[in-house]
Amino acid sequence: MQRLFTGLQPSGALHIGNYLGALKPTADLLAETDGLVMIADYHALTSLKDAAHMRANILSVAKDYLAAGIDPRTSVMFKQSDVPEHTELGWVFQCLVTTAFLELSHAYKDKVAKGLESNAGLFAYPMLMAADILLYDTDIVPVGQDQRQHVEYAREAAAKFNSAFGETFKEPKEMILESVATIPGTDGKKMSKSYGNTIPLFGSKDEIAKAVMGIVTDSSGDRPENVYAIHAAFRRKEDLDTLYESKKGKYKDLKEALIEDIEALVAPMREKRDSISDEDVKKVLVDGGERARERASKKMVNVKQRIGVAL
Numbered sequence: 001m002q003r004l005f006t007g008l009q010p011s012g013a014l015h016i017g018n019y020l021g022a023l024k025p026t027a028d029l030l031a032e033t034d035g036l037v038m039i040a041d042y043h044a045l046t047s048l049k050d051a052a053h054m055r056a057n058i059l060s061v062a063k064d065y066l067a068a069g070i071d072p073r074t075s076v077m078f079k080q081s082d083v084p085e086h087t088e089l090g091w092v093f094q095c096l097v098t099t100a101f102l103e104l105s106h107a108y109k110d111k112v113a114k115g116l117e118s119n120a121g122l123f124a125y126p127m128l129m130a131a132d133i134l135l136y137d138t139d140i141v142p143v144g145q146d147q148r149q150h151v152e153y154a155r156e157a158a159a160k161f162n163s164a165f166g167e168t169f170k171e172p173k174e175m176i177l178e179s180v181a182t183i184p185g186t187d188g189k190k191m192s193k194s195y196g197n198t199i200p201l202f203g204s205k206d207e208i209a210k211a212v213m214g215i216v217t218d219s220s221g222d223r224p225e226n227v228y229a230i231h232a233a234f235r236r237k238e239d240l241d242t243l244y245e246s247k248k249g250k251y252k253d254l255k256e257a258l259i260e261d262i263e264a265l266v267a268p269m270r271e272k273r274d275s276i277s278d279e280d281v282k283k284v285l286v287d288g289g290e291r292a293r294e295r296a297s298k299k300m301v302n303v304k305q306r307i308g309v310a311l
């Protein structure tokens, strides 16, 4: 069975683009692999310095994933800070790469260009991520396109360590999730929290309706293209074409049909999410942390022997 590892930063409310483009495919993959899902709280600390926010975000993202179908009995769901071997191995990798190499990180350069503080943690970020992945002898890392280079960094860290100390780490492969269609937002551009054009995944029906009613429709043709483009993620093409033909020019009816289709997908997940308490989440994470740590600590014993700190 393939070992799969993925991580996510605890940040912000999810939208239906995140679900269709990342959560759903990840949950499907996890169902058929030996998988670990990590909440990257120490990575989030590079930009988030507010304890109440951090706590709320961790609980929230864990609920999102459980509601979206990740089964904590078959996959290991845990938070990074519960397995200290991650920061420990991250340090080892930092000692193997040069600052010039880390300076080539696109994600780092982008974040600094956007005005984020260039703290040492942000700079060393890829080596902590390499540790996350390599501790578990991971085969595949499902991530969005923006994380591709970080998985390359993990391969590089593995290769550097192996050549310095002997074969210890497996080189992982990224699995880019962006092969699925990009879901457009309410203005026709890619749906993204940074464009403010999202339809919330766990919003109430009213919030979803409000977002859909706000989809920009141009009246040049007889099909509201932006509505149709989002709708295409929910129905087969023939069904959709029949619907749009029969409701030609009736934009309000078409938007209402879209609301119902989104609601049909989202309502059971929303219900599930509402039924999960903070205490339930904490239990899942404590249990996941123990299971992850059992594996990580074994790997770290080997690492310490290799580098000569274990006497």
Ligand code: ADP
Residues within 6 Å of the ligand: 017, 018, 019, 020, 021, 022, 143, 144, 145, 177, 178, 181, 182, 183, 184, 185, 190, 191, 192, 193, 194
């Ligand atoms: P955002 O653009 O809202 O900030 P992120 O960059 O945090 O979203 O993306 C998280 C995950 O969701 C990524 O794996 C990305 O591929 C996926 N994703 C984000 N927006 C979309 C979209 N509009 N369509 C499909 N997948 C998306």
Ligand code: TRP
Residues within 6 Å of the ligand: 005, 006, 007, 008, 009, 040, 043, 128, 129, 132, 133, 141, 142, 143, 147, 150
């Ligand atoms: N850097 C990833 C992101 O911002 C999150 C992450 C941390 C991750 N560690 C990981 C993803 C390990 C995959 C594997 O989205």
